[in-house]
Every structure is written in C-alpha cells, then in structure tokens.
Amino acid sequence: MQKRFQRYIVLSGVIGLATIIAGASTLFYQRYFANNLSEIALVDEPESTSDYSGEKISFEQIEGMTHNVSATMQNGGSEVVVTLKDIDLGLWIPTVPEAIQDNAQLERLFLSEREFNRQRVVFAAGSPHIEIQDGSGLDAKNISVNLTNNCLGSGRWEFAVFEEQNGEKTKIYQGYFSFPLGSYRQLVETANGTSYWQQARSMEAWPGFNFFSGTSFDLEATRSVDSEYEVVAVSRDNDPILAADEQESKTKLIVHSSSEQPLKTWQDLRSSDVQFQSFVSPGIYDETQLWNTNFSEIANFSGAVVRQISSNLSDEPLQEIELTFQNEAGEDRTLVVSGLKLEDLPQLATNEYYKGLYRPLGFGTPFTQDYEELKQNPPSESPLFSFVLDEEGRLMNYRKEIGINGVVMYRDIDRPERIHIHPLSYERIMLVGHYVVDLNGEASATLLSAQ
Incomplete structure (x- = not known):
C-alpha cells in the first residue's frame, strides 16, 4: 500500500512537471514564434482629445527589409488609412556595424543601447512615401x-499623424x-545575421x-589613438x-526636489536630488513613477x-573628447564622446544650443531625424558613440546611477575653436x-568662464 502511494506521488509529480513544461513551451512559442504583421493593435494616446481613434497597424513586406506600413484609424464612423510606402524598416531595427560583429561584448552592448534609445523618424508633408486612402478628407501634401x-x-x-496648414502643425x-x-x-535576425536569443535578455531588459554596469569597455576595439592632448576647459558652475x-x-x-531654494545655477542642480516623471x-x-537622479x-x-x-x-580621421569629473567621494567619472568630426559642429549662440x-x-541615432536624412546616414555606419566610465574604466549605468542620457555639443558663435x-x-528633460573646451589651448580658464 505504501509503495503504491509512493508510486502515485511520483507519477503525479511527473505529470505535474510535464504539464508545467508543456505550458511553458506553449507560452514560449506564442511569445517568440507568433508572426503576424498584418494586424497589430493600435492603442490610442491616453486621454486623447483627437477625433481619430486607432484600429490597427500592418506591415506588408515588399522585398527584404522594405515594407509598406499602414495605420488604420476611425473618424466619425469612417475608416482612414495612412500608409508609409516602400520604407526601409532596417533603418529602425538595431543593426550591428560590420567592424564590431566579431566582438561579442560590443555587439550585445550596441544592440541594447540602440534598442533603449528613442529613434523618431519624420516623414515630411509631401513625402512621396506618404499615401492617404481616398475619401479620408486628408490631403497627403x-x-x-x-x-x-x-x-x-x-x-x-509609436505612430503619429500631423496636419499642416497655414504654417501651423x-x-x-x-x-x-x-x-x-x-x-x-525575425527582423533583428534578418538585419544582423545572428541569433536573437543571444541578445534577448538585454534588448528586452529582463529582470x-x-x-552592463560594472563591466569593462574595450575602447581600443572601436578606435586607435593617433594623438592626445590636454586642453583648457571649464565648468560654468555659476551660470544660470x-x-x-x-x-x-x-x-x-x-x-x-527637496532643495529649499529654487534651482538657479548648474551648481545648484548638481547638488540637488531632483526627480522626474518616468517614461x-x-x-x-x-x-x-518617479525617476531618481544623482547628479553629484x-x-x-x-x-x-x-x-x-x-x-x-x-x-x-575623427576626434574624441573626454571630460573627467569627481563625485563627492573623490572617485573619477569620465564622459567619453568618440567618433566626432568637430569641424562639422554648428556654430551657435548658447541660447540656441538645441x-x-x-x-x-551610448550607441544611438539622433532623437529625431528626417527619413531622407536617415537614408543617407544609416545608423550602422555611424562612428559616433558616448559612455560614462567609473574610476576603473568600467561602464556605468548612466541612466540610473547618474540620471543622464544624452549630450549636446556645438562650436562657439564667435570663437569656433x-x-x-x-x-x-x-x-532630455x-x-x-x-x-x-578650448581646442587651441590659448585661452585661460578664467577667460573661458567669463565668455
């Protein structure tokens, strides 16, 4: 009797385990092998006041990575379809540059950074890629x-539609x-010729x-240094x-911000504990959901x-700029911006920094870019990247450990050096x-701070 009961327990356990495995396999299959691009639900912007409501978006493959992308909406009971015709979807899909495809660490880092940096692509009014269904009341021009x-x-x-009339958008x-x-x-594997499974945990941000915080970053695998020199540079701490x-x-x-005084200067900001709404x-x-910062x-x-x-x-031939900081504990923090062509930076007044x-x-495209410009400058061919390293040259999770996620650069309106x-x-809040930074090294720190 006891042996029969033990066999029953073992058999029940085996059946239970098999059921769990079968269920997990089904979920895995549904998650990673379901492949239907003809009808994807389009979810409206919360609290939208628009007369339009989304229904679905579909992707029709033309050849390779070229697709037609059609968004179907409703307006007053009428169907409205806006289509982007013959667009290269591969320009949105993270694609590893050929030069680093043999470096597993850089490959994974590149794909993750591209996936978690926003890429908004604009199709301007009148674009030959925009097609509007007849009878919609909209003019593609x-x-x-x-x-x-x-x-x-x-x-x-996300997918957004704008109407431009009389200079208003x-x-x-x-x-x-x-x-x-x-x-x-499949899109990622087609673009990269590599298995998605090796990258999934960092492209989907698994728990x-x-x-990659705390991992080493092999700068030498991306470039070699031809020359290096220290330059005069200042932080304008007391500027507004x-x-x-x-x-x-x-x-x-x-x-x-728990600061009792309003934040007026850069120094005020870096000694504050300001928080932001989370995206x-x-x-x-x-x-x-608040996003913490640690600008200190x-x-x-x-x-x-x-x-x-x-x-x-x-x-x-390109340039690289390295800015070094110390945190309140005296530990080095280094911002490296590499792959620059400094002479191509625009000359601007400070109030036009944007x-x-x-x-x-990280490795990222411009936050916003016109499609025609994107075609001329594919992200996989860009040499530009930037990271923050700790005192031992290891990667920092700059998004969370500091609260930064971008850089703005331009040349002085009067002094291009x-x-x-x-x-x-x-x-970008x-x-x-x-x-x-003075590239000529002729200016004094005092002079730079004042101009």
Whole structure:
C-alpha cells in the first residue's frame, strides 16, 4: 500500500512537471514564434482629445527589409488609412556595424543601447512615401507622419499623424503598438545575421538587467589613438540653468526636489536630488513613477582631453573628447564622446544650443531625424558613440546611477575653436551642466568662464 502511494506521488509529480513544461513551451512559442504583421493593435494616446481613434497597424513586406506600413484609424464612423510606402524598416531595427560583429561584448552592448534609445523618424508633408486612402478628407501634401522606435525594449513603437496648414502643425493622431516578438525576432535576425536569443535578455531588459554596469569597455576595439592632448576647459558652475525648446516644454515633468531654494545655477542642480516623471509603456510619462537622479556623481569637473583617432567604424580621421569629473567621494567619472568630426559642429549662440549635435549617450541615432536624412546616414555606419566610465574604466549605468542620457555639443558663435558641451538628463528633460573646451589651448580658464 505504501509503495503504491509512493508510486502515485511520483507519477503525479511527473505529470505535474510535464504539464508545467508543456505550458511553458506553449507560452514560449506564442511569445517568440507568433508572426503576424498584418494586424497589430493600435492603442490610442491616453486621454486623447483627437477625433481619430486607432484600429490597427500592418506591415506588408515588399522585398527584404522594405515594407509598406499602414495605420488604420476611425473618424466619425469612417475608416482612414495612412500608409508609409516602400520604407526601409532596417533603418529602425538595431543593426550591428560590420567592424564590431566579431566582438561579442560590443555587439550585445550596441544592440541594447540602440534598442533603449528613442529613434523618431519624420516623414515630411509631401513625402512621396506618404499615401492617404481616398475619401479620408486628408490631403497627403499637408500630412506628415512620425514613426518611432521607442526606448522601452524590443518592438515597442509609436505612430503619429500631423496636419499642416497655414504654417501651423496640428497632431491629429498618436498611437502605440507592440510587434509580436516572433516578428521582431525575425527582423533583428534578418538585419544582423545572428541569433536573437543571444541578445534577448538585454534588448528586452529582463529582470536584473543593469545596462552592463560594472563591466569593462574595450575602447581600443572601436578606435586607435593617433594623438592626445590636454586642453583648457571649464565648468560654468555659476551660470544660470538653460532651458529652451524641448527642455522648456518638459519643465512640467520635473516633479520633485527637496532643495529649499529654487534651482538657479548648474551648481545648484548638481547638488540637488531632483526627480522626474518616468517614461513608461506604451510611451507616456507617469507622475506616479518617479525617476531618481544623482547628479553629484559628476559634481566636480576636473579637466578635458582631446584625441585624434582612427575609428574602426569610419575611414575619416575623427576626434574624441573626454571630460573627467569627481563625485563627492573623490572617485573619477569620465564622459567619453568618440567618433566626432568637430569641424562639422554648428556654430551657435548658447541660447540656441538645441540646434547643435543633440544625441543620446551610448550607441544611438539622433532623437529625431528626417527619413531622407536617415537614408543617407544609416545608423550602422555611424562612428559616433558616448559612455560614462567609473574610476576603473568600467561602464556605468548612466541612466540610473547618474540620471543622464544624452549630450549636446556645438562650436562657439564667435570663437569656433571653443566647444560647448551640455550633458542631457534622463528623457532630455533638463541640461545638467555647461562645459567649454578650448581646442587651441590659448585661452585661460578664467577667460573661458567669463565668455
């Protein structure tokens, strides 16, 4: 009797385990092998006041990575279809540069950084790629479209439609969608010729993923240094905080600071504990989820180095700028921006900083880019990247450990040999400092601080 009972227990356990395995296999198959690009749900922007509501978005493969992308909406009971014709979807899909495909660490780092940096692509009004279904009441000559790979992990994108009349641009629809992961897996594998499984945990940000914080970063695998020199550079700590264009519009996302005094200068900001609304799925800001910052990690600026480099990602001679800081514990923090062509930076007045080089950290595309420009400058061919390293040259999770995620650079409007640099906060909500580098090395720090 006892043996029969033991056999029953063992058999029940085996059946239970088999059931669990079968269930897990089914979920795995549904997650990674479901492949239907013809009908993906389009979710409307929360609290939208638009007359349009989303229904679905579909992707029709023409050849290779070339697709037609059609968004179906409803307006007053009528169906409206806006199509982007013959677009190269591969320009949105993270694609590893050929020069680093044999380096497993850089390959994984590149794919993760590209996936978690927003890429908004604009199709201007009148674009030959925009087609509007007859009878919709919309004129393609007046319609522009944004197709965005959001910074929320594999396959979470958005689609927005704007109407432009009499010099005014009005958003008439914005919606969000998620690729079936089976479809997204195939797109990534097609673009890279490699298995998605090796990258899934860092492209989807599985639990415990910390953006490679504490791992070594092999700069030498991306470029060789031809020459290096220290330059005169300053932090304009006592200048007033700049906020124009995007930063001005996002002040409402600054939700907390325990400072008793208002934040007026860069020094005030870096000694504060300011928090922001978090950017969350499907692609919105949430005031109930706060994003912490620790700008004291770059509290004290100590100097700059400029390097002439030969990049493995480009045939052109390029430059690299390194800014070094100390945190409050005296530990070095180094911001490296590599793959620059400094002579191509625009000359701007400080209050027009937003017209300069305006890029995410890591490996990333411009935050916003016209499709025609994107075609001329594929992301997989860009030599530009930037990271923050700790005192031992290891990667930092700059998004969370500091609260930054971008950099702005431009040349001085009057003195083109001077480079202005502003780190960008999480979600580009604020600038986090103002640093000036003199490439000629002739100016004194006192003079740079005053001009």
